[in-house]
Amino acid sequence: MIYENSTIDRNIRADFPILQQEVHGMPLVYLANAATTQNPKAVLEAMCRYYESINSNVHRGVHSLSQQATTAHEAARETVRGFINAAEAEEIVFTRGTTESINLLAQSFGSACIPQGGTVVLSQMEHHANLVPWQEAVVRKGGRLAYIPMTDDFQLDLPVAENLLAQKPALLAVTQVSNALGRVNPIKELIRMAHAYGVPVLVDGAQAVAHMPVDVQDLDCDFYCFSGHKMYAPMGIGVLYGKKALLEQLPPYQFGGEMISEVHWHESRYNRLPFKFEAGTPAVAEAICLAEAIRYIEALGFDAVKAHDRMLLEAATEGLAAIDGLDIYAKEQPKCGVISFNIQGAHHYDVGVILDQMGIAVRTGHHCAQPLMGILGVSGTVRASFAVYNTVEEAEQLAAAVRKAKNMLT
Numbered sequence: 311m312i313y314e315n316s317t318i319d320r321n322i323r324a325d326f327p328i329l330q331q332e333v334h335g336m337p338l339v340y341l342a343n344a345a346t347t348q349n350p351k352a353v354l355e356a357m358c359r360y361y362e363s364i365n366s367n368v369h370r371g372v373h374s375l376s377q378q379a380t381t382a383h384e385a386a387r388e389t390v391r392g393f394i395n396a397a398e399a400e401e402i403v404f405t406r407g408t409t410e411s412i413n414l415l416a417q418s419f420g421s422a423c424i425p426q427g428g429t430v431v432l433s434q435m436e437h438h439a440n441l442v443p444w445q446e447a448v449v450r451k452g453g454r455l456a457y458i459p460m461t462d463d464f465q466l467d468l469p470v471a472e473n474l475l476a477q478k479p480a481l482l483a484v485t486q487v488s489n490a491l492g493r494v495n496p497i498k499e500l501i502r503m504a505h506a507y508g509v510p511v512l513v514d515g516a517q518a519v520a521h522m523p524v525d526v527q528d529l530d531c532d533f534y535c536f537s538g539h540k541m542y543a544p545m546g547i548g549v550l551y552g553k554k555a556l557l558e559q560l561p562p563y564q565f566g567g568e569m570i571s572e573v574h575w576h577e578s579r580y581n582r583l584p585f586k587f588e589a590g591t592p593a594v595a596e597a598i599c600l601a602e603a604i605r606y607i608e609a610l611g612f613d614a615v616k617a618h619d620r621m622l623l624e625a626a627t628e629g630l631a632a633i634d635g636l637d638i639y640a641k642e643q644p645k646c647g648v649i650s651f652n653i654q655g656a657h658h659y660d661v662g663v664i665l666d667q668m669g670i671a672v673r674t675g676h677h678c679a680q681p682l683m684g685i686l687g688v689s690g691t692v693r694a695s696f697a698v699y700n701t702v703e704e705a706e707q708l709a710a711a712v713r714k715a716k717n718m719l720t
């Protein structure tokens with residue numbers, strides 16, 4: 311079968327040392343990229359270089375190492391700014407990841423901007439990270455959540471979304487790409503719709519940033535968040551982007567060092583953006599590695615990344631769709647990066663264990679989207695998810711292995 315052509319050279323795999331191993335005596339086929347991606351050598355070397363040469367605490371030191379670490383940390387912020395085309399580096403807040411970014415906003419925006427009895431609108435395909443913090447935030451205000459439902463083909467129901475937004479909720483918080491289904495949502499249209507009713511929008515970009523170019527000014531989203539470890543950077547670093555005018559109005563989230571400009575016995579003044587939201591010692595090496603990962607992705611180019619992604623999805627979908635008795639969820643476009651399925655009559659966990667025995671790493675379970683699994687009528691799915699280092703052969707191996715698992719289990 312001829313699939314969409316990818317221009318990504320398969321020698322790319324040599325950049326990822328972790329892929330060179332065997333699991334249960336079989337070459338590792340790593341298809342759990344929506345959970346976390348692997349780090350290229352360039353990123354691992356940046357981590358080593360940092361600790362071998364400039365490790366130091368940032369922003370406070372007069373000594374040379376501290377100044378170099380501070381410069382590198384702030385240069386990383388500028389790289390992130392360019393990556394998502396934010397207007398200013400002050401709009402880039404470093405966090406530990408998407409979950410912390412959303413918790414920051416749920417606490418800060420939640421306390422300042424959700425009125426008593428207010429509503430936050432989410433979609434039915436949110437990750438728990440973009441659901442539970444908002445449950446807490448609206449409970450504190452005696453308010454409630456409302457959900458944009460999905461149509462039968464797993465698209466967000468835009469007319470219902472418009473009705474919900476017309477009621478002027480405090481916020482729309484929506485994922486750009488569903489981690490459980492791979493569905494790409496029409497966020498630009500949702501943002502335009504929300505703004506027509508004066509509703510600010512948070513976009514959860516955790517599953518998007520490694521797969522498609524993001525331009526926060528073009529999207530005109532008010533907030534955007536993502537995690538480094540889902541885009542070839544280490545764990546422990548993430549980003550909250552916010553429009554400067556909005557971030558300036560919001561109260562700090564955590565308190566302590568770095569986030570202050572003046573402290574007195576009984577009161578303090580807070581630092582300017584973005585430091586107001588970055589209490590304590592930041593993950594300096596991880597931020598520098600995030601910048602390195604961005605350079606890695608940019609060197610490949612998003613045209614190549616997207617074509618590669620389409621090729622892998624096509625190959626996996628064709629292989630799996632040819633197996634009788636398989637339910638594939640949200641099979642049609644627009645999709646990216648993820649294929650989610652179940653073998654009828656088999657538990658997703660058992661399928662995952664058998665695939666692992668064949669060296670294939672996939673995620674099974676509810677994928678932190680339990681309410682969505684309720685809509686699918688299952689307790690979980692098997693999810694294969696792709697990255698730039700995966701090959702068509704791996705997608706085909708997945709289908710062959712699922713066929714074997716089916717024969718063993720049903």
Ligand code: PLP
Nearest residue numbers: 407408409437439489516517537
């Ligand atoms: N949002 C989405 C769409 C995700 O896929 C994930 C992780 O899988 C998260 C949020 C949470 O990301 P993290 O665990 O890196 O904070």
